[in-house]
Amino acid sequence: MHLIATGNKGVAEAVLQAQPDVVAAYPITPQTEIVEQIAAFISEKRLDCQYIPVESEHSAMAACIGASATGARTFTATSSHGLLYMHEMLHWAAGARVPVVMANVNRALGPGWNVWAEHTDAFSQRDTGWLQVFASTVQEVYDTMLMAFRIAEDEKVLLPMMVNLDGFSLSHTMQPMEKIETGTFIPPFSLPHAIDTLHPVAYGPLTGPDEYFRFRADMERSMRSSRLVIRDTEAEFARLFGRTYRETEEYQVEDADVLLVAMGTFGKEAEVAVDKLRKEGIKAGSLRVRWFRPFPRLDLAGRDIVVIDRGYSFGFGGVLSMSIRATSRAEPYSVIAGLGGQEVTYHDMADFVRDRKPGKEYWFGVKDDV
Amino acid sequence: MTEIPKEEFILKCTSACAGCSSSLSLRYVLKAAGPETVLVIPACCTSVIQGVYPRTALRVPVYNIAFAAAAACASGMSASYQKKGMKMNVIVYAGDGGTVDIGLQALSGAFERETHFLHICYDNEAYGNTGMQRSGSTPLGAITSTTPSGKIHPKKDIDQIVEAHRPPYMATACSAYPLDLFQKVKTALSIEGSKFIHLLSPCPPGWRYPTEKSIEVGKLAVKTGAWILWEREHGSLRISGPSRAAMKTPLPLEEYLKIQGRFQAITLEQVQELQHSITRTMERIRCELEKPCT
Amino acid sequence: MYEIRIHSRGGQGGVTAARLLADAAFRGGKYATASPFYGAERRGAPVVDFVRINDRPIRIYSQIEHPDLVVVLDPSIMDAVDILQGLKKGGSIVINSPKPLEIPRHPVFHVDLTGIAIAQNLVVAGSPVLDTPLLGALAKMGFVSLDAALAAIRDMFSDERNIKAAEIAFRELNL
Ligand code: SF4
Numbered sequence: 001m002h003l004i005a006t007g008n009k010g011v012a013e014a015v016l017q018a019q020p021d022v023v024a025a026y027p028i029t030p031q032t033e034i035v036e037q038i039a040a041f042i043s044e045k046r047l048d049c050q051y052i053p054v055e056s057e058h059s060a061m062a063a064c065i066g067a068s069a070t071g072a073r074t075f076t077a078t079s080s081h082g083l084l085y086m087h088e089m090l091h092w093a094a095g096a097r098v099p100v101v102m103a104n105v106n107r108a109l110g111p112g113w114n115v116w117a118e119h120t121d122a123f124s125q126r127d128t129g130w131l132q133v134f135a136s137t138v139q140e141v142y143d144t145m146l147m148a149f150r151i152a153e154d155e156k157v158l159l160p161m162m163v164n165l166d167g168f169s170l171s172h173t174m175q176p177m178e179k180i181e182t183g184t185f186i187p188p189f190s191l192p193h194a195i196d197t198l199h200p201v202a203y204g205p206l207t208g209p210d211e212y213f214r215f216r217a218d219m220e221r222s223m224r225s226s227r228l229v230i231r232d233t234e235a236e237f238a239r240l241f242g243r244t245y246r247e248t249e250e251y252q253v254e255d256a257d258v259l260l261v262a263m264g265t266f267g268k269e270a271e272v273a274v275d276k277l278r279k280e281g282i283k284a285g286s287l288r289v290r291w292f293r294p295f296p297r298l299d300l301a302g303r304d305i306v307v308i309d310r311g312y313s314f315g316f317g318g319v320l321s322m323s324i325r326a327t328s329r330a331e332p333y334s335v336i337a338g339l340g341g342q343e344v345t346y347h348d349m350a351d352f353v354r355d356r357k358p359g360k361e362y363w364f365g366v367k368d369d370v
Numbered sequence: 371m372t373e374i375p376k377e378e379f380i381l382k383c384t385s386a387c388a389g390c391s392s393s394l395s396l397r398y399v400l401k402a403a404g405p406e407t408v409l410v411i412p413a414c415c416t417s418v419i420q421g422v423y424p425r426t427a428l429r430v431p432v433y434n435i436a437f438a439a440a441a442a443c444a445s446g447m448s449a450s451y452q453k454k455g456m457k458m459n460v461i462v463y464a465g466d467g468g469t470v471d472i473g474l475q476a477l478s479g480a481f482e483r484e485t486h487f488l489h490i491c492y493d494n495e496a497y498g499n500t501g502m503q504r505s506g507s508t509p510l511g512a513i514t515s516t517t518p519s520g521k522i523h524p525k526k527d528i529d530q531i532v533e534a535h536r537p538p539y540m541a542t543a544c545s546a547y548p549l550d551l552f553q554k555v556k557t558a559l560s561i562e563g564s565k566f567i568h569l570l571s572p573c574p575p576g577w578r579y580p581t582e583k584s585i586e587v588g589k590l591a592v593k594t595g596a597w598i599l600w601e602r603e604h605g606s607l608r609i610s611g612p613s614r615a616a617m618k619t620p621l622p623l624e625e626y627l628k629i630q631g632r633f634q635a636i637t638l639e640q641v642q643e644l645q646h647s648i649t650r651t652m653e654r655i656r657c658e659l660e661k662p663c664t
Numbered sequence: 665m666y667e668i669r670i671h672s673r674g675g676q677g678g679v680t681a682a683r684l685l686a687d688a689a690f691r692g693g694k695y696a697t698a699s700p701f702y703g704a705e706r707r708g709a710p711v712v713d714f715v716r717i718n719d720r721p722i723r724i725y726s727q728i729e730h731p732d733l734v735v736v737l738d739p740s741i742m743d744a745v746d747i748l749q750g751l752k753k754g755g756s757i758v759i760n761s762p763k764p765l766e767i768p769r770h771p772v773f774h775v776d777l778t779g780i781a782i783a784q785n786l787v788v789a790g791s792p793v794l795d796t797p798l799l800g801a802l803a804k805m806g807f808v809s810l811d812a813a814l815a816a817i818r819d820m821f822s823d824e825r826n827i828k829a830a831e832i833a834f835r836e837l838n839l
Contacts, residue, residue, distance in 0.1 A: 066446030
């Protein structure tokens, strides 16, 4: 079924089809439409689910953890400060190995109250043990949300998963979207370590220095095996529904002399910049990074790259750019652009490529050197 | 007389301090709750008392959760069991820090949503697990490691705060009166909605008295009226047996204070203030009992 | 690609108008996106919304710089913002106004959306509903078919007065 929907609607429609048992959420702009829509599904009796209108995001994640621990499929959505307020519980969810699925609508952080898109909220959670993926279209939001339940709940993964979408530019943009009949694509959820009074155990008790690290190693083992699960799930999705997703999305990459690398909606608009540059005779290509955790293995050594970063690690550099530098021995031209919703057009992106200085960093719109 | 089950859910291998009354109380809580119970524990002494991985001293599932999150975690569990149509006692067993301070927001949210669960605050009136720092629940005049010359602020009245949420059941209890506690837990678990039990738990290292005196200290708290045992079911208040006598002729407060080292620096004014506060509370209770709320 | 910018005041239905237009275009077999430019603005502050209509998928998320068409839901906004900014040479303007307006070098179409809404008693919380009649006017201009416009409206609103208002606006707009 084809319809036209916002990114937020795309999330809610996928959640409806995944049929979670428990949703706990707290409102925050620009995510609120998601939980409002889910609450509406429940009140229309289209979704049989316990909705917990918690008093904070910290409690939202705690409630999801509690529910998931009993074997319930759980979902929540947040954004920006909400995600940061959850931070402690994000670590807890991953450590407790509960596959909570969450939509995070990427938004900048205060001070300087700002409700517009930026990736720093999600980047700040990169070490929590959550799987993280960034979508670029409403269709991709919907498709990825459906896959998220299957990936996170896979016995070889059992880690929580966050689907990121850019605030307003994707959450509130309407685009055509195809709703699919998921059939058995999302298998029923069964948590192997669900609470069972017949087998009473302690979850997360005091764990000494000679044991603790084993659990962390196990998380990384699962994070690594998630690559395979992701690949298989995406392949199965393509087979069943005809849309192909990979760790990265490549556009005109093969013969490109220079690559634009970005995430989220910038990664999509970069394709238009590539078209423009190609018309001018510059052989550009674009590489959109979808998965942030686990971070893709990229083979970019020796390539000329321009990375657009929508999030920054102070005293270190653009988060995406530094990640690429670390994993693929490339020397990208790092452009910091789009913070707090700063307007960046494909014309600007084409300029970044023309003016690139490999190994250097450039803050778009900042006149003097940073 | 109520028969207390022989079955034990807490094994004789906890790592509680000698004389710890909160772990003694947990034993009765679990006897009252039985095997169909999930215990939710935020950071508190019980995080340690339950034992160290891979062992556990408890024979019911124990879910450990971050300090501020106990009531919210219980909300999630309770919602899930409701969805499954399963009957389960979801019990938060939290210290005073995890209830009146860092845990208050989640507690308030859970009660406002009428979450079906029981929150027990075992109150040892300080952050026991981190070495006895003052909490919002520490009484006026008590020495803690962060109030070395005695606390200058009165104890936060968590009961009034919880009461403002109009829960169907709430009660006070004291570790020195296990039967009273047992019955209150039973009653609480038989009622739908959010229930609260505020359990005074004398703590030898924190309150600075010899380990064998936990019961005596608890009894003195009740007999002097420093701690009043009552329960409130659907709004109506009832004074529990052990406190009835104390309401009429309380022992002098000094009896309770002087047995504990933590009050050694208390000033005369502070003692008077504590005494006033007891008198005020008793008056309020009497007044309510005479003119029951409508 | 056809690009439309809608000027309104917060609360006047600019977002809904953009969404309805994109929906109607989509029903007509086109690719379309509607993106509001949200500010921190509250009710009454000038806001813009963007609609793109194309034969192929649309990959642009940035704001429209050079619209083909500008829609003005509240003419009083013209004192505060330059509605002509970036408008393509010869680009059209649709204005919610009972009387004709002259803007040099641009075709201007006027339709009394406010009047239509009030006549239909289509008033929500004291404000006349402008977005649904607007869709009728835009259908007249040929961006979408009237059928697609009405279908999009029906999908979002159950109140038939919205349909009525769109039909009247369709009739009243003079090409
Ligand atoms: S510090 Fe007090 S409450 Fe904590 S275990 Fe020791 S005696 Fe019990």
